[in-house]
Amino acid sequence: MAMDVGGAKGGVKSDINVTPLVDVMLVLLIIMMIVAPLLQQGVKMSMPTAYNTSEKPDTQDQTQVFIDANSKLYVNTIEVAEADLVPRLQTVLEEKAERTVYLKGDKDAPYGAIMKMMDALRKAGIETVALITETDRTHPAAPAGAPAGRGGQGGQ
Numbered sequence: 610m611a612m613d614v615g616g617a618k619g620g621v622k623s624d625i626n627v628t629p630l631v632d633v634m635l636v637l638l639i640i641m642m643i644v645a646p647l648l649q650q651g652v653k654m655s656m657p658t659a660y661n662t663s664e665k666p667d668t669q670d671q672t673q674v675f676i677d678a679n680s681k682l683y684v685n686t687i688e689v690a691e692a693d694l695v696p697r698l699q700t701v702l703e704e705k706a707e708r709t710v711y712l713k714g715d716k717d718a719p720y721g722a723i724m725k726m727m728d729a730l731r732k733a734g735i736e737t738v739a740l741i742t743e744t745d746r747t748h749p750a751a752p753a754g755a756p757a758g759r760g761g762q763g764g765q
Contacts, residue, residue, distance in 0.1 A: 654678065657716040658745035671711055672701055673741075674730070678715040680722035682729075691725060698733035709737040 654677050675683035682689050689697050702708055710730055714723045730738055 654713065654715040655717065656713065656741065656743040659742040660745040670705065671707070671709070672698075672705060673711045673713060674698075674726055676712075676714045676718045676722045676726055678717040680719055682722070682726060691729075694726070694729040695732045698729060698735065702733065702735065708735060709739060710735050711739045711741050713741045 654675065673685055675686070677683070682691060682694055684694070684697050684701060698710075702710075712723075712726060712730075714726075727738065
């Protein structure tokens with residue numbers, strides 16, 4: 610960069626040096642890239658395992674419901690009270706083209722909590738529910754090409 614400090618042309622040239630500004634912006638960008646994935650936490654749960662599973666499609670616009678071991682109910686990782694469950698499901702699904710809901714239940718969740726969620730899904734008008742599990746790679750009848758740690762689905 611050329612710098613003119615005055616002299617023969619008769620004045621001080623006032624230019625902004627953008628190098629420090631660019632450095633600060635790049636550091637902020639790097640910090641945001643590191644922190645953003647850490648903020649996207651899901652519901653902590655231990656999934657039941659199954660050996661006869663199929664691949665679950667990974668799309669960002671799918672609707673997921675969760676039941677944890679303490680019978681807490683979640684819609685898209687947001688905790689919802691039992692009384693607000695049906696209206697919340699209807700609100701989430703009214704603008705969605707795909708009306709399939711993926712249900713993830715903790716393996717230690719009571720059966721009654723899973724049935725409460727299933728009843729709420731029916732009341733909200735949802736006909737297709739996929740049950741998500743972890744693939745059991747230790748079972749002798751497990752599919753040979755089943756990836757470890759991936760969920761499977763079973764329709765209702």
